[in-house]
Amino acid sequence: MPKNKGKGGKNRKRGKNEADDEKRELIFKEDGQEYAQVLRMLGNGRCESMCIDGTKRLCHIRGKMHKKVWIAAGDIVLVGLRDYQDDKADVILKYMSDEARLLKAYGELPENIRLNEGIVGDLDEDGSDGGDDYVEFEDEDIDRI
Numbered sequence: 350m351p352k353n354k355g356k357g358g359k360n361r362k363r364g365k366n367e368a369d370d371e372k373r374e375l376i377f378k379e380d381g382q383e384y385a386q387v388l389r390m391l392g393n394g395r396c397e398s399m400c401i402d403g404t405k406r407l408c409h410i411r412g413k414m415h416k417k418v419w420i421a422a423g424d425i426v427l428v429g430l431r432d433y434q435d436d437k438a439d440v441i442l443k444y445m446s447d448e449a450r451l452l453k454a455y456g457e458l459p460e461n462i463r464l465n466e467g468i469v470g471d472l473d474e475d476g477s478d479g480g481d482d483y484v485e486f487e488d489e490d491i492d493r494i
């Protein structure tokens with residue numbers, strides 16, 4: 350029987366959950382970079398994103414982030430623009446939800462950007478739901494059915 354030559358199994362490869370729990374410094378865009386919101390994930394380390402400048406770009410998730418930082422549709426990311434391909438970009442950084450809110454508060458993101466935190470259960474100011482998703486029946490209607 351052969352000897353084990355590795356350092357461990359699947360659980361070692363997964364590693365510890367060392368997510369960025371501690372506060373990290375907020376990184377703003379520089380020249381050659383742009384903020385973008387992910388529209389949909391395409392697989393193979395790629396996603397389709399709408400940049401703040403109004404251009405829809407095919408973005409490639411860099412290897413340092415691949416399988417370590419999970420990106421979903423609606424996330425705010427920082428992309429590096431390419432000089433030679435305007436319709437493609439590289440994802441440099443994913444902003445956490447609180448960081449995205451800070452960017453919006455600082456005026457880096459426009460007001461029409463919808464962040465992920467408010468999508469579920471969108472209630473109006475008066476607390477009622479926007480649409481009528483249910484129908485009320487009178488007792489007489491139920492008896493006829």
